[in-house]
Every structure is written in C-alpha cells, then in structure tokens.
Amino acid sequence: MVYIGIDLGGTNIAVGVVSEAGSILSETSAKTLAERPYQEVIRDMAACVMKAVTKAGLTEADIASIGIGIPGVAQGDSGVVFNCTNLGWINVPLRAEMQKYINKPVFLDNDANVAALAESYFGVSAGYKSSVMITLGTGVGGGIVINGRPWAGAHGRGGEIGHMTLVPDGAPCTCGNNGCVERYCSATALIRTAKQECYSFPDTAILKKAGGDINRVNAKLVIDAAKEGDASALRVFNSFVKYLAMTINDITAFFDPDIIVLGGGVSYAGDFLLNNVAALLPRYQMFKALPIPKLALAKLGNEAGIVGAAMLGK
C-alpha cells in the first residue's frame, strides 16, 4: 500500500505517491488557479493523484489513504477546511468532495503541522516523543507533534505560533489582532525593518546588495549582509533573533517539547541563525538552570509538504 500526499498551495498543487518508508515514488503537479470554484480545484487534485499513481505503476487499489496539507485552518475530524485566506476558501468540504472521485480515507491538516509531522517521521525530530516546528517564511507557522501524531487543536487552530501575541498593542496583523509573532519574526518582518534601515542608513550593505533598489531587498540578502557584519543588517537580524528567542521561551514555558525545529525560508540561513538564537536563549528563558528543549534546523526541504501530508494517513 502507498500513501498519497498532497501539498495544496495558493499557486501549485503538488501530489506525491509515498511509500511506507517515506520515499516519494512519483510526483505530479498542476496550477491551483485558486480563483476558480473549489469544486474544480479539488477535481484537478484528484486527477493529479490518479496520474501520479499510474506513473508509479500502481492502481487506485494500492492507495491506503490521501493526506492533504492546506495553507489555512482545517478541522481534521470533520474533513472541512474552515478558512484558507490564500485560496479564498471558507467552510469547504474538502474530504467529501475528494471522495466523489477517489473513495479512500482522506485526512487534512495545516501545512505547517504537516511539515512538522514529516520532520518527526523522517527528519531532524525523528525519534523524539514531542516536537514543535516553527516555520519562518513569508508568515510564521507552526506544527506540534505528540507521540507521532500532529496536534491541530480542538478547533483546528493549534500551532498558529505566528499569531501568538508578542508585543501588546503592537503592529497590526492581517489576522485582525495586534503584535503577533508574525509581525516580528517572519521574512516579511525582516524585509520591512531592513527597508527602514536602508532609508536611515543608505550606506548599508543591504542596499548595495540590492543594486541600490530598495524594492529588491529580500530576506536572504539581509542575512548575507548580516553575516558580513554590516551594522544595519545586524540590527535587523538581531532584532529578529531576539523576538524568536522570546517566542521559543513561550513554547518552552507552555509546552516544553523535547525538540524545537526551525524551518521555512529564513531557516536556510543555517547555523548563522541557529547559533545566534541558541546564544540568546538563556537570556530569554525562565529558570535559567533547568534543561530546555533541543533546538535544531529542519532537515527536509520542499518534499516535507508531500511526505508529511502522506503520513497523516499512517
């Protein structure tokens, strides 16, 4: 038997046929074209699944289950997507719609939960009883895994680390609240504060790396400039790291997992990020003498979306 994993994004649908051992046996993809009615998107997802299965030399009978990672809030038990801002989906019966085409068990969960699950099966958090993954991308996501199962919360809202409150009455967030982690610890936040530095200190290496065009400033370029010791870039990066350390303390104080995994685009900064966060953690942890969760970089790349989704059915 094989497990189907679907990584549903705002731009692309990526489908993989995944073995028991976590190998991707075949892959297909299609454009999401999210402006269409959801029925059409899900019909294309089902078509992608069957194409991938055929490509792997298998048939529908070989499918154990279909797992879907979605960029939003899902209530796994009900099979319904509550809210997907990127897709414009509200209360979409994804499981029921998918089962019109392929009558197999269908599981859904938030894409960050799914990535955390993949890491806990085959990545850096494998073998740990509990793990929390923080995905530092355009926004900030999170996933919780307890005893090998993702924890999405009672209403599918769990793991939304990006929307924990970090600064009371702070920067307004797209979620309708203020001061969310995402406003201070995302690639978007890095870029925003870097642009402010570019205005104040036009000599910064950030602006040089962007060819003098402030609109070309991105997270990688800010981190590269910080690695080289540029003062503006270091201010931006250090502020990011400080807020991340506070967020890690929140997770430790509340949940205290065995391991906390840093993933998402900003985590490609690698050891430069990991070492700087680890160095600052003791300052922002409660009860300094007590052991804290292990901190590590995510190991799986893009395939985590497909593999983790597939493992929802395991």
Place this chain on the structure above:
Amino acid sequence: MVYIGIDLGGTNIAVGVVSEAGSILSETSAKTLAERPYQEVIRDMAACVMKAVTKAGLTEADIASIGIGIPGVAQGDSGVVFNCTNLGWINVPLRAEMQKYINKPVFLDNDANVAALAESYFGVSAGYKSSVMITLGTGVGGGIVINGRPWAGAHGRGGEIGHMTLVPDGAPCTCGNNGCVERYCSATALIRTAKQECYSFPDTAILKKAGGDINRVNAKLVIDAAKEGDASALRVFNSFVKYLAMTINDITAFFDPDIIVLGGGVSYAGDFLLNNVAALLPRYQMFKALPIPKLALAKLGNEAGIVGAAMLGK
C-alpha cells in the same frame, strides 16, 4: 483500592485518601517546615499518609498509588523534583525517598498541572478531550490535560503559563526573565498596580476599603471596588483582564484546547471576571470568525490539590 493524594505546599502538607470516584475518604495534614532537610519533610509526608489510611479504616495494602503535587518543577518520569523555590529544593529524589517508607508507585507533578487534572476528572473540564487551566494566584500557574493525562512537558517545564513572555523587555520577574505573564496577570500584579492608583488617586474606593492603609490592599478588595464602579479599581482590573485575554489568545493560537479553565484566588471574582474576559476576547483573538475554546471558571476548591494528585496514579 484507594489513591493517595498529597498537596505539598510551602507551609502545609495536606494528605487525602481518595476513592476511585474522587471522594476524599479521610484527610491529614502537617506543617511543612521547609527549612528542614528534605528527608525529614518526606518522612513526615509518609507518616501523614499512614495516619490518613488508618483514619479511613484501611491499611497499606489498600493503597494503589501515591500522587504528589509540588509547587515547582518535577520530572515525573525520573521521580525527581528539579526545583521548588518555596521549599528550597533542587534535584530532590522525592519518589525514591518516599518509597523508603511506603513501597508503592509514586507519581509527581506540578501543583497547577494537578489542579487541572482534578478539574478534568471531576470538575468543569470533565468530558473534554483537552483542557488548559490558568491559576491566577500569588503567581500564575497553568496545567495542560490531554486525553485525561497531564502534560508536564519533556523536562517538567510545561504549563508554566506565568512565565510566557507577555511584554518584551517588560517588568523583571523572579524567574530571571522579563515581562512574564505573572508580572501582569497575578493577584500580586493586581495589588501592585492598585497601590500605584492609591498613590495617584487617594480618593479611590480601594484605599477606603483598606481603611486608608495601603498595606492592607489585597486582590479581593480591588475587585470589590471594581464591581462598584470605582474608576481606579476599574483601570487596574481592566488592565489585568486585557493581559489575561492576550494570554488566552496565546494558548488558543498555540494549543487550541477544547476548554480553558480559570482557577486560583483571583478566579473567586466569579462571573465578574469571566464575563469581562469573555467580552474582551474577540478583540485579542486571531481570526475572529473561527470558533475558540470554551472559557469557564474552576469548580473544585482547595480539594483539587489532593484529588488531582491522587488521580496521577489512575
């Protein structure tokens, strides 16, 4: 068989013999006298257990297990108390020491986790799959229950809601960090800000209720003045409620339990607290349209410490 529950506090040791159904069959207590060597404290705990068992007309053979709620951080698996500030205990082998006197399974956990467990067995969160209790007392504690079992985290640090960071670089905390929830959401915080109001607005009803003596200001008196509409007391209370709403959002965003229970001394404010928090929650929640955890007041009183500790062995 019966379950022994021990509520170990900085001042008193309270021991109860608890039935399968959660009734306390008999109780004993002793002074903790925490300045003594831990061996003597634990010897007295064991003596209290045997006295309570005899009082219930039972013998050692009737004891299924001994559960102990401690005012600090314990690593349940190892049976060792890492840190108890109130008792001055660091790395105390509580289980091994207790088993010198009574050779039964011994379980330990933080007192807030234990209270949360009691509520989930016999109180307001009974029947829910997951719950989080926030204890609003001198400090702020917390307990997490998942599928009827307490979650103390991988290193015994879980549920320390009072030490999540609420205000970056905020008020210094006894834990060595800054801006902890406990600095803004405890009875201590209520009293501190109330005293500031008394200095600035000596006409406040808070000071009148304290007989003009600022040192007699306590949490109950501040809440009573707020209920009567005193402007100073309302400023103090509303600030407390606002920070509590942010903390509840943090718990919802990260963990999303079925129910959040408010306990501890400040929760005796009852519906006045509950209704004000519930009214403010929509303002401080992410994604306003999605369902949120149920919010409720703790139902069990002081006996939660004994009953919850006993249930550690169930």
